[in-house]
Amino acid sequence: MNSERPLILVTNDDGITAPGIRALIEVMNEIGDVYVVAPDSPQSAMGHAITINNTLYCDKIIIDADAPQKEFSCSGTPVDCVKIATHEILTRKPDLCVSGINHGSNSAINVIYSGTMSAAVEAGIEGIPAIGFSLLDFSMNANFEPTKPFIKRIVANVLQNGLPKGVVLNVNFPKLEEDQIKGMKICRQANAHWEEEFDKRTNPMGRDYYWLSGKFVNSDKGEDTDEWALANGYVSIVPTQFDLTAHHYIQELNSWEL
Numbered sequence: 547m548n549s550e551r552p553l554i555l556v557t558n559d560d561g562i563t564a565p566g567i568r569a570l571i572e573v574m575n576e577i578g579d580v581y582v583v584a585p586d587s588p589q590s591a592m593g594h595a596i597t598i599n600n601t602l603y604c605d606k607i608i609i610d611a612d613a614p615q616k617e618f619s620c621s622g623t624p625v626d627c628v629k630i631a632t633h634e635i636l637t638r639k640p641d642l643c644v645s646g647i648n649h650g651s652n653s654a655i656n657v658i659y660s661g662t663m664s665a666a667v668e669a670g671i672e673g674i675p676a677i678g679f680s681l682l683d684f685s686m687n688a689n690f691e692p693t694k695p696f697i698k699r700i701v702a703n704v705l706q707n708g709l710p711k712g713v714v715l716n717v718n719f720p721k722l723e724e725d726q727i728k729g730m731k732i733c734r735q736a737n738a739h740w741e742e743e744f745d746k747r748t749n750p751m752g753r754d755y756y757w758l759s760g761k762f763v764n765s766d767k768g769e770d771t772d773e774w775a776l777a778n779g780y781v782s783i784v785p786t787q788f789d790l791t792a793h794h795y796i797q798e799l800n801s802w803e804l
Contacts, residue, residue, distance in 0.1 A: 555628070557643065570644060606618050648660070648680035653680075654773055662679075673711070734771055
């Protein structure tokens with residue numbers, strides 16, 4: 547591979563054959579030298595899970611014989627993929643890690659559960675500039691073409707300007723044609739949540755089982771949030787940090803009689 551081009555690691559949580567990652571690989575091949583390390587099956591909503599009680603397999607595969615990327619299918623989670631890529635497969639630290647394009651939103655509280663974003667966060671922990679991309683369309687037949695020009699612009703900026711230590715980007719695209727997208731907005735994560743419900747059923751053997759369901763509730767009326775941007779036809783970009791410390795509350799805790 548040409549060492550003058552940036553080395554780019556591509557991963558996802560929908561699985562290595564998902565249309566979203568295939569679209570992302572295509573874009574990254576225009577920008578740099580690409581290694582793909584992605585799950586061999588869907589791993590949605592795995593969050594930052596890692597494999598510790600089972601063996602991991604990571605096999606070199608060929609999906610598109612005419613494409614230049616090198617690809618590895620991993621039996622583990624999205625975070626496993628980043629770990630094994632950086633420590634076992636790549637000969638040097640990549641210049642960028644991109645995760646996605648996810649089939650479905652990772653805006654607001656969804657970032658906590660997202661395997662797509664956890665892969666990006668893991669790359670960030672490793673000191674690699676990282677971006678998670680998601681499209682608000684769960685269909686396996688989703689149209690990813692409108693996202694590509696925006697992905698190129700965002701990636702070019704990250705490669706040129708870098709990202710601060712401890713920060714990764716969470717990028718979400720509305721389900722619109724390119725000429726309908728109004729632009730890109732730098733946002734904060736909306737203060738929204740899921741109101742969970744469980745659909746309780748009984749199997750033929752008399753044992754109860756449950757399906758998780760519920761509804762997404764956004765009570766945040768701010769016009770600077772990812773949810774507002776997406777609802778109004780913009781691509782949302784949220785700088786996301788993985789330091790979970792509530793720094794603003796440290797002084798208050800210090801006043802307690804502990």
